Amino acid sequence: MNWIILIIAGLFEVGFATCLGKAKHAEGNTAHLWYGGFIVCLAISMLLLIKATETLPIGTAYAVWTGIGAVGTVLVGVIIFNEPADFWRLFFITTLIISLVGLKFVSH
Incomplete structure (x- = not known):
């Protein structure tokens, strides 16, 4: 579980990384909403990690x-922010x- x-x-x-990226490019009150999303996602992420x-x-x-x-943020960057997806x-x-899957298999 x-x-x-x-x-x-x-x-x-x-x-939270996506919200931070979107907040950088937002204007006015929209930026505040993205920063709010950042704080909420950050808090939930930390509590679940604990x-x-x-x-x-x-x-x-x-x-x-x-x-x-890292993987998710790169994928969001490629899909949403049009970042390069080279070889x-x-x-x-x-x-x-592959390394993450490997850690899952060797952990008790």
């Missing part, structure tokens, strides 16, 4: 959490995903 909580925490990390580390090793949980955030970028994101 805590692996599922950790994955959800990682998705909220993607949420919950997940009750039974998962902190090193593994933190690596998976940041990895999900090497996708290659290294793929190796990161």
Whole structure:
């Protein structure tokens, strides 16, 4: 169950990074809404990470959490912010995903 909580925490990390990116380009009150979303996603992500580390090793949980955030944020950047999706970028994101899956399999 805590692996599922950790994955959800990682998705909220993607949420707070996305909100931060959108807030940079927003104007007026819209920027405040994006910053509000950032704070909410950040709080939820941290609380879920704390919950997940009750039974998962902190090193593994933190690596998976940041990895999900990194992969998700790169994908959001490519899809929403039109960032480049060249071969090497996708290659290294793929190796990161393989590493995260590997950590899941070697953790107790």
